[in-house]
Amino acid sequence: MIVERKIKVVTEQHNIDKPAVNEGFPMKEWTVEIYILDQDGKEKPARCFTKAVYHLHPSFANPTQTFMEPPFRCTNEGWGEFEMIIDLFTTEKGGKQTILHDLNFQAPQYEVVHTVTFKNPSQALQAILRETGPLPSDEERKLKKGADGKKKKSWDVDKIADGLVKLGEDDLLHVIQLVHDHKDDNTYIQNNVEQGEFSVDLYTLPDPLLKMLWDFLIKQGVISA
Structure with a gap:
């Protein structure tokens, strides 16, 4: 069984009153959060994931940061834009989704939607995924x-x-x-x-x-x- 869901990565950023590390590049505080979308496009807690691991730019003191609860809020300070890797884990053996996220400061807040795929989810994960829409087997289930x-x-x-x-x-x-x-x-x-x-x-x-x-x-x- 293959189940597809859309997740939304929401980024917020603003200037902070700290000395600039590089001239012309003000210091920022930025936050990234992750949500799952239901069949109507509404944000829901991404309970299908048990943890999110953010791989930040290697210049950070702690470039690998792990969060265990939705919305897996990752907040940091810095001056530069970069592309980060986000690993999203399920309870399934080998159940990992990897997405790339472009951290930029073009707007105070922006959203990006990704499609992720769950292959042969367990019964427990199927129940969680049904909170955001039907599964491919549900129509056959009704017929039976x-x-x-x-x-x-x-x-x-x-x-x-x-x-x-x-x-x-x-x-x-x-x-x-x-x-x-x-x-x-x-x-x-x-x-x-x-x-x-x-x-x-x-x-x-x-x-x-x-x-x-x-x-x-x-x-x-x-x-x-």
């Missing part, structure tokens, strides 16, 4: 629930979810093999071998695979038709 007047399938995804937690280890291994053998490109899976964890979004499974799981759970006696 029989929404919009569509005919319901012969299986119930919620019942499948309830039945899976009742299975023994051998049956669960059989289910995992079924998923691996019959999934498609839209199937969302996370397999953490090191921690022995396997998770799948049932609403992203193709219909034939859901029917297989439904029939298997009925055969095992953990759900009823």
